[in-house]
Amino acid sequence: MTDILLILGDTQLMSLFTAAAFIVVGLFAAIFLDNIIKKIIGIAFIEEGANLFIVALGYKAGGVVPIFLPGMSADWFAANSAYPLPQALVLTSIVIGASTLAVMLAISMVLYKKYGTLSASEILGDKKTQTLAEKNAGDNNE
Amino acid sequence: MNEFIPLMVIIPIACALLLNLFHKKDKTVILMGIIVAIVLPIIPLIANYGLHYFGGHAPLITNSTLLSTLPSTIQNSALALFHPAVTYSYGALQKIFIFILGIIAFFAIFNSLSQNKKVSGPLMFLMFMGTAAVTAILLSDDIFHMYIFFEISALTQTGIILTSKTENNYETALKYMILGSIGGPLLLLGIGFVLGAVGSVNITDIVYAISHNLVDPLSPTLLFAFGLIFFGWLYTSGLPPFHTIKSGVYSKALPNASVLLQAFTVIIFIAIGIAIFRIFSYLPFFKTLIVVFSLIAMVLGVTMAIMQTDFRRMIAFLAVGELGYIGLGFGLATKLSITAGLFQAVNELVITALLFIGFGTILYLTKISDTRKLGGMIQHNSIVAIMVLIGGFAMAGVPPLNGFQSKLMIIQASLQSGFPEISIIAILVSIVTFMVFMKAYHSIYLKPKPNDLVGADKLVPRSSIAAIAILLIICIVLGLFPHLVTDNISQFAMGLI
Amino acid sequence: MIEVVVMIIAILGCILAILQRDLLKVAILTGINGACVAFLFQFLLAPDVALTQAIVGTAIVPVFLAMAIYKTQRMDDK
Amino acid sequence: MGYYDRIVYSLRNVTNIKGKLKRDPTTNESVSSALAAELTIISTLLIASLLLRHINIVLTIVVILGLGLILVTNMPIIPKLKREQSDSLEKMTFYAILTLGILITLIYWGTTNV
Numbered sequence: 001m002t003d004i005l006l007i008l009g010d011t012q013l014m015s016l017f018t019a020a021a022f023i024v025v026g027l028f029a030a031i032f033l034d035n036i037i038k039k040i041i042g043i044a045f046i047e048e049g050a051n052l053f054i055v056a057l058g059y060k061a062g063g064v065v066p067i068f069l070p071g072m073s074a075d076w077f078a079a080n081s082a083y084p085l086p087q088a089l090v091l092t093s094i095v096i097g098a099s100t101l102a103v104m105l106a107i108s109m110v111l112y113k114k115y116g117t118l119s120a121s122e123i124l125g126d127k128k129t130q131t132l133a134e135k136n137a138g139d140n141n142e
Numbered sequence: 143m144n145e146f147i148p149l150m151v152i153i154p155i156a157c158a159l160l161l162n163l164f165h166k167k168d169k170t171v172i173l174m175g176i177i178v179a180i181v182l183p184i185i186p187l188i189a190n191y192g193l194h195y196f197g198g199h200a201p202l203i204t205n206s207t208l209l210s211t212l213p214s215t216i217q218n219s220a221l222a223l224f225h226p227a228v229t230y231s232y233g234a235l236q237k238i239f240i241f242i243l244g245i246i247a248f249f250a251i252f253n254s255l256s257q258n259k260k261v262s263g264p265l266m267f268l269m270f271m272g273t274a275a276v277t278a279i280l281l282s283d284d285i286f287h288m289y290i291f292f293e294i295s296a297l298t299q300t301g302i303i304l305t306s307k308t309e310n311n312y313e314t315a316l317k318y319m320i321l322g323s324i325g326g327p328l329l330l331l332g333i334g335f336v337l338g339a340v341g342s343v344n345i346t347d348i349v350y351a352i353s354h355n356l357v358d359p360l361s362p363t364l365l366f367a368f369g370l371i372f373f374g375w376l377y378t379s380g381l382p383p384f385h386t387i388k389s390g391v392y393s394k395a396l397p398n399a400s401v402l403l404q405a406f407t408v409i410i411f412i413a414i415g416i417a418i419f420r421i422f423s424y425l426p427f428f429k430t431l432i433v434v435f436s437l438i439a440m441v442l443g444v445t446m447a448i449m450q451t452d453f454r455r456m457i458a459f460l461a462v463g464e465l466g467y468i469g470l471g472f473g474l475a476t477k478l479s480i481t482a483g484l485f486q487a488v489n490e491l492v493i494t495a496l497l498f499i500g501f502g503t504i505l506y507l508t509k510i511s512d513t514r515k516l517g518g519m520i521q522h523n524s525i526v527a528i529m530v531l532i533g534g535f536a537m538a539g540v541p542p543l544n545g546f547q548s549k550l551m552i553i554q555a556s557l558q559s560g561f562p563e564i565s566i567i568a569i570l571v572s573i574v575t576f577m578v579f580m581k582a583y584h585s586i587y588l589k590p591k592p593n594d595l596v597g598a599d600k601l602v603p604r605s606s607i608a609a610i611a612i613l614l615i616i617c618i619v620l621g622l623f624p625h626l627v628t629d630n631i632s633q634f635a636m637g638l639i
Numbered sequence: 640m641i642e643v644v645v646m647i648i649a650i651l652g653c654i655l656a657i658l659q660r661d662l663l664k665v666a667i668l669t670g671i672n673g674a675c676v677a678f679l680f681q682f683l684l685a686p687d688v689a690l691t692q693a694i695v696g697t698a699i700v701p702v703f704l705a706m707a708i709y710k711t712q713r714m715d716d717k
Numbered sequence: 718m719g720y721y722d723r724i725v726y727s728l729r730n731v732t733n734i735k736g737k738l739k740r741d742p743t744t745n746e747s748v749s750s751a752l753a754a755e756l757t758i759i760s761t762l763l764i765a766s767l768l769l770r771h772i773n774i775v776l777t778i779v780v781i782l783g784l785g786l787i788l789v790t791n792m793p794i795i796p797k798l799k800r801e802q803s804d805s806l807e808k809m810t811f812y813a814i815l816t817l818g819i820l821i822t823l824i825y826w827g828t829t830n831v
Binding site: 027030031120121124125126 | 805807814
């Protein structure tokens with residue numbers, strides 16, 4: 001019981017577990033789900049997990065935010081602040097993730113207009129799927 | 143401090159952003175595009191070798207007055223040596239590759255300017271942006287910085303596919319992005335593991351920390367990081383299992399843009415490959431892994447290329463297969479083999495660009511890319527046909543040309559390191575490469591002309607002919623005087639080992 | 640202990656998100672997930688990252704998703 | 718059917734590859750290229766497995782004999798390979814994840830247990 005409490009109290013370890021859970025769930029969604037939007041959401045989860053992982057690396061239990069305020073001594077700050085480098089990196093990668101997501105959603109909107117479905121196995125499989133235009137042409141012929 | 147080094151990245155980005163401001167003033171846009179495209183290969187020639195620290199934050203050890211004010215825990219530890227800023231390092235290798243990239247970007251931009259009616263617009267923006275991103279990847283000494291610019295270049299590659307009006311380009315783009323979004327974050331995760339183990343993302347620092355046993359070199363963290371980064375490398379460079387999507391990407395873009403796409407891939411391959419080599423080459427199975435994946439890439443690339451009917455897809459698979467030769471160079475890990483691999487990278491950049499532009503003229507004339515519906519194009523413009531033929535010879539490794547020199551060096555290197563099997567496979571694959579090329583060439587140029595083939599009344603654009611001719615001259619010059627490149631590269635390879 | 644609760648909500652949010660059939664609910668759950676991650680960044684002593692994540696994760700990403708769903712279809716076919 | 722017959726049969730199958738190549742209009746070119754691809758892949762696989770001699774000679778002999786047998790009995794490999802290398806997202810993701818799994822397993826267990 002005390003072990004579990006110790007683990008639960010360790011914020012860094014728990015954050016790493018959370019990040020792992022995000023990545024696993026995201027990979028599952030990106031690989032096994034058929035709907036393109038859900039695949040894209042899964043990808044967003046993977047990216048979120050990676051970000052959380054990197055930020056959690058810089059955490060220091062009982063530390064302070066890495067902002068150097070007047071009145072702090074340099075030695076104390078160096079010993080007690082969280083590591084700021086991972087945070088700086090994650091800022092960039094959040095933005096990259098969002099832009100990738102936006103591009104993918106835009107492409108899936110175009111593909112929906114063409115095929116009338118969001119199923120990845122129909123749109124992105126190797127079999128030729130009828131586009132909406134072809135379907136309409138077929139209906140008119142009948 | 144050398145101000146030209148960041149300019150290599152800043153100028154194309156600025157140009158990409160500014161070009162579309164002058165929309166509808168076509169002359170200004172063309173002038174600006176061409177001037178920048180000419181400047182791109184010139185800057186690396188006039189810049190001096192050196193390091194550039196962004197924000198001027200040099201390592202503490204170089205600034206003794208600042209160092210003396212700091213606590214002694216910092217002064218005496220490795221922190222004093224670590225690089226606090228993003229560092230660009232510019233050396234002989236970067237000079238060659240940025241110069242070649244500049245030339246190829248120039249031809250790609252020049253050709254698309256002369257063949258497209260709309261001069262400004264997304265394609266130009268993406269081309270310049272991608273060039274800048276790839277240059278930054280090559281210059282950067284910072285593994286996270288590489289990742290960021292790689293993601294930018296992946297976005298621009300997607301964009302370049304989207305701007306072409308090829309059939310099913312949106313599907314290919316989405317597939318590439320979905321696969322990329324599995325590969326990219328895993329690469330980021332690997333970088334995170336390295337960051338967690340070492341505390342820095344600068345490659346020099348990581349190498350220092352590992353080689354001075356500041357971290358345990360065989361710790362599970364670093365092993366896991368290596369696995370993830372290696373997987374990310376496979377994705378970034380289109381080695382198997384990503385060779386199908388990479389060749390799909392090449393074949394869905396316009397040929398002039400494919401020239402740039404393959405240049406991006408080759409340069410990302412070597413840049414991240416060198417980074418991985420510097421960090422992880424101490425691992426016992428490192429070389430085996432690279433050799434295995436290179437061999438698979440060569441064999442699969444070439445066998446899949448034979449079975450295609452679309453000539454763009456053929457060259458695309460060949461380009462992926464040729465990457466295997468570069469990988470072999472890294473995998474054998476001797477001075478000669480690394481020199482040979484990097485020399486092969488230079489040659490592949492030039493030759494694949496030549497073939498894409500050369501076969502691109504067929505697409506420009508007929509709008510057909512299916513080899514079964516083409517034929518007899520040699521009557522139309524025999525000079526281009528002959529130049530493309532020589533380009534194909536260079537790719538397959540026919541003696542006086544550059545492909546021969548680099549492949550010969552790779553074969554010698556593998557013989558010297560005691561792997562004659564690898565050299566046999568390399569020869570076999572280059573023979574089949576030749577066969578694939580001759581198959582494409584025969585069915586496009588030499589076969590009797592089908593009756594229903596029309597639209598060949600246009601002339602081949604002069605810009606394409608000029609580009610092919612100049613690239614061919616580079617091929618021949620490099621074939622006759624390989625030491626122009628190999629001298630510089632072998633210095634670099636010596637430093638790498 | 641509050642961070643553990645936030646983590647559990649975040650994980651539940653993302654598991655629920657991929658189990659939903661209604662894609663609009665998925666978008667909202669993604670927003671909740673993003674907000675939880677922003678809180679976590681705050682707990683992990685990264686306030687600037689938390690700010691960015693709060694904007695991107697709770698506002699921009701769900702809005703993008705909702706717009707994409709509006710332009711396509713709301714229900715997952717399967 | 719004896720192995721000799723089987724080899725001859727499968728060789729005949731290779732030359733009869735046009736039936737396996739879906740509905741593509743078959744020409745001499747496509748048959749010859751399929752043959753070339755077939756021979757390339759078999760010979761490179763066999764030659765590459767020779768590299769195992771750096772680990773163990775007996776293993777090499779066993780692997781080469783086994784691989785040769787498998788390859789010859791499954792002779793028209795290229796159509797199967799081409800079907801696996803198609804542009805379908807599912808297949809590409811499958812192979813990517815498979816590679817990732819193999820890589821991580823090899824790297825982790827390969828270093829801690831050697």
